[in-house]
Amino acid sequence: MNKLVKFLLVVCAGVAVSIAVSSQVLASEANLIIPDLSSVNFLNIDGRTLLLYGMSICLFGFIFGFVQFMQIKNLPVHRAMKEISELIYETCKTYLITQGKFILILEALVGIIIVAYFGWLKQFEVNKVVIIIVCSLVGIIGSYSVAWFGMRINTMANFRSAFASLRGKPYLVYDIPLKAGMSIGMLLISIELFVMLSILLFINPQYAGPCFVGFAIGESLGASVLRIAGGIFTKIADIGSDLMKIVFKIKEDDARNPGVIADCTGDNAGDSVGPTADGFETYGVTGVALITFIILAVSDMTLQVQLLVWIFVMRLVMIIASSVSYWINGLIAKARYSNVTEMNFETPLSTLVWLTSFISVGLTYLASYLLIPTLGDGTLWWKLASIITCGTIAGAVIPEVVKTFTSTKSAYVQNIVNSSKEGGASLNILAGFTTGNFSAYWMGVVIMILMGIAYGVSAQGLSALMVAPAV
Template identity: 30%
Template sequence: MNLIIAPIIGVVALLYAYYKAVTINKVDVGNERMREISGYIHEGAMAFLSREYRTLLIFAAILFIILGVGIGWTTAICFLVGAAFSALAGFFGMQVATKANVRTANAAKDGGMNKALSVAFSGGAVMGMAVVGLGIIGVAGLYLIFNDITIVTGFSLGASSIALFGRVGGGIYTKAADVGADLVGKVEAGIPEDDPRNPAVIADNVGDNVGDVAGMGADLFESYVGSIISAITLGLIAFGDEGALFPLMLAAVGIVSSIAGTFFVKGNEGTNPQKSLDMGTNVSAIIVIVAAYFLSVSILGTARPFAAIITGLLVGIIIAKITEYYTSTEYAPVKQIADQSNTGPATTIISGLAVGMGSTAMPIIVLAIGILVAFYVSGGSADAAQGLYGIALAAVGMLSTAGMTIAVDAYGPIADNAGGIAEMCELPPEVREITDQLDAVGNTTAAIGKGFAIGSAALTALALFASYTQVVGLSVINLTQPTVIAGLFVGGMLPFLFSSITMQAVGKAAFSMIEEVRRQFREIPGIMEGKGTPEYKKCVDISTTAALREMVIPGLLAVIVPVLIGLLLGKEALGGLLAGALVTGVLMAIMMANAGGAWDNAKKFIEGGEHGGKGSEAHKAAVVGDTVGDPFKDTSGPSINILIKLMTIVALVFGPLIAEFGGMLIK
């Protein structure tokens, strides 16, 4: 079986994404007002992306030179390709998402649920196919060119670097706008969400695309790439060239299965869109399961790797279901937060934090069991290399249907934007009912997607960590060594420091947004009567400037600290740092994502008519909870996923340098 098949399948994914984009462009945009509002959102999103990429160009150029001089110019070239592909995936996804939103709203008006779901999901599918297509073309193509996986790790570093900046920058942007729009619009002015009188409403809708389409796509792009590269690295040790071929073929089959799954996403009037999305996801998973068995037997001559892949898929599904339990309005945790909102914001915050903290237990237990099962079913008791390879394959298995997973996730913000456009353009109530139903499903898929991203991040980081130990020749991390303990503590601290910086960034940006919205309400005549036009662009500019300014320090932290610890204290201390960051990072990510999702849906639960409904004291308390939860679930939480993976890939890429020169402070 030839490696060339993998990049060819990647090209097929890109062609399918192009076909979906062309299909979306043929859908009618709607009336002039819809064109105008959609134009504001598209212009704001693309302007942010353009300014963000110009900023990141400086970072990429500096790191390119450092890599070229310190590691090798071929690795540096791979880094640039990874950064460029990650940026391209975000650009393609954002371009189409900001066109699909208005077409989804118009489709809901003219064609009902089925047509609206089709347009929104097609927009998400473009993002999904762009991510997996560019990912497999990059990894497989560079591996074919250089035939050295240690060089190709540069590609993963490029993807991870852009992903972290994209997630942090996008998260700061979207939450600054969201918090400003909610606190001044909903709580102070008493106007509905997505009301065109709110000056921050366009920035809020732009933020949905910046954070939840481009940011999320970049997050899973680097997880996807990182899992394949770590599996190739460990596969070469365990099975030779066949061990490298297997994860690439598995990823290729996953792309084909994801494309097949998209044909099963069809909505009918009166049915829950969630069932249709679940059908597409399940079909993709079944195809991968069947194909993985035959690939495992034919390429590696054993079914053991297949068992590890099944383990990864099951871990992903179970964590997604646990996440749904803690964040859906259907279950007790969210209802308990809504109940606590009757006694004010303080009890809302307390109950939300309790739900978030409690929600870490089951996913961690499932992850721990999954790691043990993947290791031992792969033959780890007899051959540790095969066991570690099994863990890496579990991550690849979980991400094999990433094309479909990302499509379902990216569908959410498109549906959310469609609802906002319907509100701002005063479309008939039945249109808003359809978009609200699509959006409600989108909230659940987004929460599940975050759980999936956290689980895949943990397995990917662990696999990359195993690859790091192989590169630097580290067989044991001795916890009696003071340097290892020092590294462990510093690593454990980093996710907290990182979250503090990103939370404060949202707070500062939101403060500026709130002041600007208040100023416009105060100074623009007739704005509350609908006669004055808000200055939307000023709010968009506040979010853009704040996001670009505040994303720099967290991004540099993830790159500089691992190299610094490795050079000063040695490879063992760096191993301790990575272990500490992995443990606390996964816990923090789960807690923040689930607490934020639960607060958000507790607010929506009350808005549905419970506890007095909109405008009640319980609703005001729930809005405060949601405001706290916004940066939890959309800025800091998802960014931690990338933090732990980026630090590990930095250690892997700079591993040869650290192995040779590390420990300067203690020598």
């Protein structure tokens, strides 16, 4: 406890110095005022009403995720497997409860900083400071709840996949984990969008800025703790227990060994809890950043509304694209693989990624043309859609590049295997480093090319909308 007190005192001292240094800073995202979204019509529907309709898509995402969850829960599983699954879940639950208490301690510290910065330095009204703190708690609850959901569904899906594998048919081993991933993803995005749309549509525009800032602070705090702590826990519980299993010659999956439970708990903490919370935070703060950029960079109120509505419709369209692609790919995969005894799991996954990308790109251009056909000089709708498309293509191309170096049938992977057989540990390490460097290089090349294309498109007239040219 004394160490914790000392740590908090040091942090508070650092914060005091930071506040003193930033005393001349006058601007803040919390000062943003959201324009009247109903002032502009899209397809004969005002922007506010259009986004209200869009909230039904968020509700669809909730239902989709919950239905997937119940389908997994109702799958058959051996009684002994279920007992071990629940034991791992209880251990993960203990970990998450402990992290939740730690997050609340940090939130108390962050609350002091918020009061000092916004209340004392920025001279905000008391109600605005309270709103920031309350919304930061909402952000924490969001990150924490989706992390808990991800942990719960993954512990269920793991053992149901293992039990399904006993049938000797690989399709369910592919389908169950994918179903769990889609459930987490759809629920995560839908919750995030629902909260942000609620702030845009139902909160007084004068207070929307503080709401967004508080929400971003909270979800960033929750995600960073769960991500960092999850990574540390993985290293300690996972790798530590693996080493002890080797030392004491214990079988890898002997559930009677506490180290195996610690191993599985570490996997869930590092590979499920952390990334789920991180995904929630990343999607949220990106949205806040886009809102901030549009309001600050574009002076014309009408253009602000057009771009804000367009951005959120694009996000809603992606939910539709993902669900439709998953459904189509599921029909194709089931027809091809439901009765086979061998399958390459990468094939249907790659098909899903590319199918989602193509549908997303098509819907992006279609929705942009319908919503903002006259924006700027009349060509900005396809330019903005093209910039988004570069990001969508990156999501499809980068996995293909990575697969070149990590696929089980990859020449690079086979080279590592042969190096291990012929040259021992040293050659294995060298082969791995070489493959890793090649992989990083080509990933960097792909990202640079797509970013260059996006920048080139953005230079074709988008600056005319901005208050100042790009730096």
